[in-house]
Amino acid sequence: MIPTITAFERSPDGGRGLARDMQVRWALEEVDQPYDVRLVSFDAMKQSAHLALNPFGSIPTYEEGDLALFESGAIVLHIAERHAGLLPEDANARPRAIAWMFAAFSTIEQPILERATAVIQEGDAPWRDQRLPLVDDRIRKRLAELSRCLGDRDWLDGAFSAGDLVMVGVLRRLQRSGLLNEFPNVAAYVARGEARPAFKRAFDAQLAVAMAAAKG
Amino acid sequence: MIPTITAFERSPDGGRGLARDMQVRWALEEVDQPYDVRLVSFDAMKQSAHLALNPFGSIPTYEEGDLALFESGAIVLHIAERHAGLLPEDANARPRAIAWMFAAFSTIEQPILERATAVIQEGDAPWRDQRLPLVDDRIRKRLAELSRCLGDRDWLDGAFSAGDLVMVGVLRRLQRSGLLNEFPNVAAYVARGEARPAFKRAFDAQLAVAMAAAKG
Structure with missing residues (x-):
């Protein structure tokens, strides 16, 4: 079907x-x-x-x-x-891949969506220019954690999984922010996903x- | 184990x-x-x-x-x-319960966490009092959608599931905001979870x- x-x-x-x-x-x-x-x-x-x-x-x-x-x-x-x-066949690797899916939506995307709101919905607000750097720092904190965890590996946990798919999807929302380029291994990770x-x-x-x- | x-x-x-x-x-x-x-x-x-x-x-x-x-x-x-x-045994009800888990973290919690940031991390910012009502309105939009979907049912989709568990957990973060009480069926839903x-x-x-x- x-x-x-x-x-x-x-x-x-x-x-x-x-x-x-x-x-x-x-x-x-x-x-x-x-x-x-x-x-x-x-x-x-x-x-x-x-x-x-x-x-x-x-x-x-x-x-x-x-x-x-x-x-x-x-x-x-x-x-x-x-x-x-x-999803991996291995009984332990499988829930770990799903954990990366939840991490993408719960932990990584949270400040990224906050940035979208700050730029679009609050783009004309008087606090925009003063507040945006605070939001960007929250994103940097998450990207730094992700970068450290990723290291020089191709994917987050073994072979490419649904966790990588949604994580790359979430990170692509930062394309125009310039923030990804501050973390070269994360930028390369996103590019690797886009090259599939x-x-x-x-x-x-x-x-x-x-x-x-x-x-x- | x-x-x-x-x-x-x-x-x-x-x-x-x-x-x-x-x-x-x-x-x-x-x-x-x-x-x-x-x-x-x-x-x-x-x-x-x-x-x-x-x-x-x-x-x-x-x-x-x-x-x-x-x-x-x-x-x-x-x-x-x-x-x-x-999780329900039924092959269709099972992924629907999981959809409510993702909805709790991706869709409902997003503005709720934004509110926590506004109150705690930006609690001394000069824009706090002007901005908080905007964030609250974003939460109200989601609560209204959830309220309409829930109607007069006890749980979101049939019997109590992991979807309800995480949704109630997310909504409990609004306890002190007063926002839950604007949606009586949602407030009753949270109380029902807490009574288990x-x-x-x-x-x-x-x-x-x-x-x-x-x-x-």
Whole structure:
């Protein structure tokens, strides 16, 4: 059964692959599973049909027969549990890979999303310029911890896993901040993720949607 | 094999059960598993022995034979996967319960942690009083979505699950904000979680640590 995911009809990032459908597309490409995409407008996301799939009115969602899921982390984990290639077989390595998924969303993304809020939603606030360096320092603290833990390894814990996939996805939100370059091994780690063929296929697929929206 | 978790020697919350060992204790109580606790000081948390267990230098950690885990969400999921009682058996309900775990950490906790930062780390900043209402409105948006989704049901999706456990744990951080009371069904949901015998046992255990620290 081919699952259907939802994605922005017009992604606010204009095709940079920062919307949350990107990680789901990437996971499906890593495990070589076809999928359908249903594009949703900002209006449709707030209507009852979409809210029944995602109570927070956002994308992505994942429908597969009777199953409907929301939250990109949960969708990636579901895909990783059902198909080989994104979670280690080893009984101890497996929960450790899942720990990196939670670390990506709970620990690393927290200050990164705070930065997005500071720049976008509070971009005109009088405290913007004074406060942004404080937020950046909180991100640096997490990147330093990640950098130390990563060392000179390719991936966070053995082979590439769903933990790396979501971690790279979260870190890519820092692209324009310049912060990643302060931690060369973390920047190289992100580049390593972006160089994977499955990443490229997923990136191209979401870019094609953005290009079509720009023309339409 | 009895697992060992770590917890604050002196929790900054003074025993209100808001530190992240609380959810791990609660999960272990729900599945009726004994556990040992190793208390760590703030100094010890930044030393290499602890950083080897948790690269972000925080609690809790979970050690069980050769397995060492960090991230409370991952630990709760690990416990839920190995013992009956916290995840539905049904093949579709199971990933939906896990989706609520990710929703708790990714979607609901994000503005709640931003509020903690605004009150504690930026409590003396000149923008505090002007900015806090903006953060509170972001929390209200999420609570309204959660409230609508919860409706008059006892739990988020069928029987009590690990999704409810971590969601209640996240929402408890709003206790002193007054925001929960604006959404009576969400406040009742949190109270329902706190009334569970397993919650009470976990709460009492962490409170006993705080009381001993206060005396010592």
